[in-house]
Amino acid sequence: MTEQTGREQAAPEVRERIQASFDRQGLMRHLGARLIRIAPGSVHIALAARPEVTQQNGYFHAGATSAIADTAGGYAAFTLFPEGTSVLTVEYKINLLAPAEGDRIEAEGTVLRPGRTLTVCRLEVFAVRGDRRKLVAAGQQTLICVEGRPDQ
Amino acid sequence: MTEQTGREQAAPEVRERIQASFDRQGLMRHLGARLIRIAPGSVHIALAARPEVTQQNGYFHAGATSAIADTAGGYAAFTLFPEGTSVLTVEYKINLLAPAEGDRIEAEGTVLRPGRTLTVCRLEVFAVRGDRRKLVAAGQQTLICVEGRPDQ
Amino acid sequence: MTEQTGREQAAPEVRERIQASFDRQGLMRHLGARLIRIAPGSVHIALAARPEVTQQNGYFHAGATSAIADTAGGYAAFTLFPEGTSVLTVEYKINLLAPAEGDRIEAEGTVLRPGRTLTVCRLEVFAVRGDRRKLVAAGQQTLICVEGRPDQ
Amino acid sequence: MTEQTGREQAAPEVRERIQASFDRQGLMRHLGARLIRIAPGSVHIALAARPEVTQQNGYFHAGATSAIADTAGGYAAFTLFPEGTSVLTVEYKINLLAPAEGDRIEAEGTVLRPGRTLTVCRLEVFAVRGDRRKLVAAGQQTLICVEGRPDQ
Numbered sequence: 341m342t343e344q345t346g347r348e349q350a351a352p353e354v355r356e357r358i359q360a361s362f363d364r365q366g367l368m369r370h371l372g373a374r375l376i377r378i379a380p381g382s383v384h385i386a387l388a389a390r391p392e393v394t395q396q397n398g399y400f401h402a403g404a405t406s407a408i409a410d411t412a413g414g415y416a417a418f419t420l421f422p423e424g425t426s427v428l429t430v431e432y433k434i435n436l437l438a439p440a441e442g443d444r445i446e447a448e449g450t451v452l453r454p455g456r457t458l459t460v461c462r463l464e465v466f467a468v469r470g471d472r473r474k475l476v477a478a479g480q481q482t483l484i485c486v487e488g489r490p491d492q
Numbered sequence: 493m494t495e496q497t498g499r500e501q502a503a504p505e506v507r508e509r510i511q512a513s514f515d516r517q518g519l520m521r522h523l524g525a526r527l528i529r530i531a532p533g534s535v536h537i538a539l540a541a542r543p544e545v546t547q548q549n550g551y552f553h554a555g556a557t558s559a560i561a562d563t564a565g566g567y568a569a570f571t572l573f574p575e576g577t578s579v580l581t582v583e584y585k586i587n588l589l590a591p592a593e594g595d596r597i598e599a600e601g602t603v604l605r606p607g608r609t610l611t612v613c614r615l616e617v618f619a620v621r622g623d624r625r626k627l628v629a630a631g632q633q634t635l636i637c638v639e640g641r642p643d644q
Numbered sequence: 645m646t647e648q649t650g651r652e653q654a655a656p657e658v659r660e661r662i663q664a665s666f667d668r669q670g671l672m673r674h675l676g677a678r679l680i681r682i683a684p685g686s687v688h689i690a691l692a693a694r695p696e697v698t699q700q701n702g703y704f705h706a707g708a709t710s711a712i713a714d715t716a717g718g719y720a721a722f723t724l725f726p727e728g729t730s731v732l733t734v735e736y737k738i739n740l741l742a743p744a745e746g747d748r749i750e751a752e753g754t755v756l757r758p759g760r761t762l763t764v765c766r767l768e769v770f771a772v773r774g775d776r777r778k779l780v781a782a783g784q785q786t787l788i789c790v791e792g793r794p795d796q
Numbered sequence: 797m798t799e800q801t802g803r804e805q806a807a808p809e810v811r812e813r814i815q816a817s818f819d820r821q822g823l824m825r826h827l828g829a830r831l832i833r834i835a836p837g838s839v840h841i842a843l844a845a846r847p848e849v850t851q852q853n854g855y856f857h858a859g860a861t862s863a864i865a866d867t868a869g870g871y872a873a874f875t876l877f878p879e880g881t882s883v884l885t886v887e888y889k890i891n892l893l894a895p896a897e898g899d900r901i902e903a904e905g906t907v908l909r910p911g912r913t914l915t916v917c918r919l920e921v922f923a924v925r926g927d928r929r930k931l932v933a934a935g936q937q938t939l940i941c942v943e944g945r946p947d948q
Contacts (some may be wrong), residue, residue: 353624364709366546367553370522376497380765393520396643401519402562407555428913429554429685432936433585433737433889435764437757451743457913458886458940460739460782478756478764480784482887483936484914565849574937580883582762583786585737585889587916589909604934609761610734611786612891612934630908632891632936634735634786636762656939670850671857674826694865698822700947705823714858733858737889796853 350378350419354380358383358415365411373408375415381451381487383415388444394468400440405447405465407478413461413481418491420454426491427483434463434479442469445476452480458484498505500570502530502571510567513643517563521527523562525568528582533603535567540596552592557599557617557629562584564601565613565633570643572606579635579641586631611635618630650660654682654723662687662719664754664796669715677712685755687719692748709751709769709781713738715786716753717765722795724758730795731787738767738783746773749780756784765785806834806875809859814839814871818945820868826829829864829873837907839871844879854930856896861903861921865890869889869937874947876910882947883939890919890935898925908936915939 347353355378362368362375364389368385371393385408387393387400410429418427421465446466453460464478501507507530514520514527520537529536537560539545539552547553562581570579598618605612605632615631653659657783666679672689681688689709689712691697691704696735699705714733722731750770755789767783805811807897811834818831824841825850833840841864843849845858851857864884874883902922909916919935 361548366543367556370544375562391518391520391644396513397578401517401559403555403559406517406558407553410554410558426549429588431585431587431887431916433583433784435583435757435786436581437764453739453779455595460741461886462782475757478766478784480737480782482739484525583735583764585936587909589916598914605891605931612735612893614934627909630889630918630936632889632934658898665852668931669857671845671859674848696826700820701819701882705821705863706866707859710862710866711857711859712860719889732855733892735889735891737887739887781823 348379350380354419359416362410362415365402367407368411371404371407374381377404378415378419380419380421381416381454383412383419383449384414385447386444389442394446400412400445402436405436405440405445406434408447408467408473409463409477409479410481412447413463414483416449416451417459417483420451420459421485424490426486426489428486430482430484432463432479432481434477438476440465440467440476442467457485459485493507500531502532506530506571506629510570511610514567519559520543522565523552523556523559530567530571532571533606535564535601536573537564537599538596541594554588554599556563557588557592557597559613560597560599561601561617561631562628562633565615566635567605568601568613569611569635572603572611573637576642578638578641580638582634582636584631584633588630590626590628592619592628593618594619596620609637611637647785651747654684658682658723662722666719670713672677672715675708675711681722682719682779685720685758687753688721689716689751690748693746706740706750709749710738711742712749712751713767713769713781713783714785715755716751717767717788718753720753720755720765721787724763725754725789728767729792730790730793732790734786734788736779736783736785738781740781742778742780744769744771744780746771748772761789763789804835805859809876811832814874817820820870823863824867827860827863827879831844834875836875836884837903837910839868839875841868842900842904845898846860858892858902859894861896861901862890864901864903865919865921866906866937869905870939871917872905872907872917873915873939875897876907876915876939878945882942882944882945886938886940887917888935888937890933892933894930894932896923896932900922900924913941915941
C-alpha cells in the first residue's frame with residue numbers, strides 16, 4: 341500500500357517542530373486555524389466558522405478552504421522529512437465539491453507518496469455541523485524537501 | 493487569439509456588481525485585499541505585506557497567494573456572465589514558482605476561454621517591490637456560471 | 645460516505661453502452677487497451693507493455709498512462725449518468741509518481757463526487773508485474789454530463 | 797518577463813539530442829507525432845488526424861492531445877537543461893477547452909519558469925484546419941531535471 345497514514349501520533353520532537361512552525365504562520369493565526377492532529381504522514385487542521393473567513397454568500401471562502409488544505413498537506417509531508425530540512429509547496433490542485441458551510445471545516449493532508457526530493461499528498465476538506473461531516477473539497481499537492489535550511 | 497482581455501474598464505454596472513460582491517467577502521476584507529482592476533475578462537487584486545498574511549518564514553503564505561488568485565479569476569469570469577447569475581469555482585491548480593516577498597502581491601485573473609456553463613481562467617500572481625514585478629505563482633482555474641441565482 | 649464505488653458490476657445495459665463506446669475509441673484500440681471492470685462509479689482499464697506505448701527509456705509513456713486514466717475516469721462517471729447523455733472531460737491533473745514499468749499498467753477511475761452537471765473522479769494507475777502492484781500515477785478529474793446528446 | 801521563449805532555433809547539438817530522444821519514444825511514433833519546432837524553452841509537436849487517435853465521437857482523443865502536450869512541455873524544459881541530465885514529468889494539469897477536430901493538432905510547450913531542479917511549463921494545444929487555429933486545450937506542467945543520468 342502506498343498511503344503513509346499512521347493512526348498513531350508523530351514523535352514528540354516532530355510534533356513540537358510542526359506546532360512551532362505553525363505558530364509562526366501569521367495567516368493561520370489570523371484566520372483562527374488550529375492544528376488538531378499530527379501523525380506520521382497525516383496532519384489535520386480545523387477552522388471555525390466566522391465572518392472573517394467567508395465569501396460573498398456567507399460560506400467558507402475557497403481561499404480559506406485551500407489555505408488550510410495546503411498547510412495540512414505541507415505539514416503531513418514535513419512529518420516524514422529528516423531534521424534540518426524545510427518544506428515548500430511546489431503546486432496543488434483542488435476541486436471545490438460543494439458549498440462549505442457548517443460549524444467548522446477540517447482539512448486532512450495525507451502523504452500519498454513520500455520521496456527524498458518530492459512528496460505527493462492527498463488533500464481533503466470536510467465541513468462539519470454537529471455530527472455530520474461532508475466532503476467539500478478534494479485535491480492533490482506536490483511538495484519539495486529543501487535541505488540545509490531548517491524551518492525556523 | 494482566445495484571450496478575452498480588454499484593456500478598457502468593464503461597464504459601470506458590472507464594476508459595481510463586482511465591487512459589491514467583493515465587499516461582502518469577509519475573507520478579502522480580513523486579509524486586507526483590494527480590487528485594483530475590473531476589465532472585461534480581466535480582474536486584478538492587490539494584497540499588501542503584513543504579518544497577518546505570512547507563512548513560517550515571513551513570506552506571503554501560499555494560502556493568501558491562492559486566495560487572491562482564485563478571487564481574481566472568479567471575478568474575471570463574472571465580468572462576462574449575464575445578469576442574474578452567480579459564479580462558483582469548480583477547481584484550480586496553482587504552482588508556487590518562487591518565495592512571495594515584497595511590498596505587496598498582485599493577482600491577475602484572465603479569461604482564457606469563456607463559455608455558457610464553464611469558463612477557464614489563467615491565474616498569475618506577481619510580487620512587487622518598488623518598480624520590480626516578479627511572477628511568483630501561476631495557475632489555471634475552472635468556473636461555473638450558476639443561473640437563476642443572482643450573486644447578492 | 646463520499647466514494648461511490650460499487651464492488652458489484654454495473655447493470656448489463658450500462659456495461660454494453662460503455663463497452664460499445666470504448667470500442668469506438670480509435671486510440672484505445674490502437675494502444676491495445678482493454679476494459680477490465682465496469683461497476684457503478686468505478687471503471688478499470690488495462691494496457692499491456694509493448695514498444696508502441698513507451699517513452700525514451702522504455703517505460704510506459706506518461707501519455708499512455710494518462711490516456712487510460714482519463715478514459716477510466718470518464719467511463720466511471722458515465723456509469724452514473726442517465727440514458728441519452730454523453731460525457732466529456734473538463735480537465736484533469738495527474739502526478740507521475742514513479743517510472744511505470746511492468747507487464748501491464750491498470751488505471752482505476754473512481755467517482756469521488758457525482759453531480760447532475762459536474763462529476764469529480766479520482767484517478768490511480770498501477771504498474772503490475774506478476775503479483776506486485778505499484779501505484780505509479782495519481783490524479784483528479786472533472787467531467788461534465790452533456791444532455792440531449794447520446795454517446796453513439 | 798519570465799517566459800523563456802526564443803524565436804530562434806535551439807543549438808544544433810540540443811536539437812539533435814531532443815530529436816534522438818523523441819525518436820526513441822515508441823508512443824510518439826505509434827501515434828504518428830512529429831517534432832516541428834525546437835527552440836530554447838519552446839517545443840512544438842504536430843499530430844495528424846487519423847482514426848487511430850480518436851475518441852468515440854471521432855474527435856482527437858484527450859489522451860492523444862495530452863500525450864503530445866506533455867511531450868512538448870518535457871522537451872521545452874529539456875532544451876534548457878545541462879548536458880548529461882534527463883527530464884521527467886512530475887505532474888501536469890490540462891483543461892480540454894473544446895472538441896479537438898481538424899486536419900491536425902499542434903501542441904506547444906513553453907517554459908514559464910526554469911529552475912535548477914524544477915521547471916514549470918505552459919501547455920497549449922491548437923486544432924488546425926486549413927488556415928484556422930483554435931485553442932482546444934491549455935495546461936500547466938512541472939518537470940524535474942534528473943542529474944547524473946543522461947537521456948539515452
